[in-house]
Amino acid sequence: MYTYQAFGDRYVLSLENHVEITKAMTMFCEEKQIKAGVIHGIGAVGKATLRFFDPHTKQYIDKTFQEQMEIACLIGNISQKEGKPYLHLHIALGRSDYSALAGHLLEATLSGAGEFVIEAFEGSLERYYNTSIGLNLYQLRK
Incomplete structure (x- = not known):
């Protein structure tokens, strides 16, 4: 599903073609026990489901x-919700006519390369569902 190379607390991750991005990255975070961090990357997809939140x-x-x-x-x-990895991802996608799509990424299937960097933080970031806003927010220590 992926190959990677570690550089201290950073991982360079290459996903195999036709892999679903969020599934693969969630599995990687589970494998490496990453409970907090950041992700960025580039590549190409053949299918993507984006989300837009209506407040x-x-x-x-x-x-x-x-x-x-x-x-x-x-x-x-990367954070945790109910003891499991929670990835909050946004994506900008370029189309063949050079227009762009952007939004919250629900899922996307690679069609070509997928090159990502994950930086792991020490400790854990937790999330909770805020009923008044309708979103999963950080539960930060005061």
């Missing part, structure tokens, strides 16, 4: 795009 309904609106697209930028963070 009035407190619901995500999902839309799937199935075409060859370049990952112009993937950025996000």
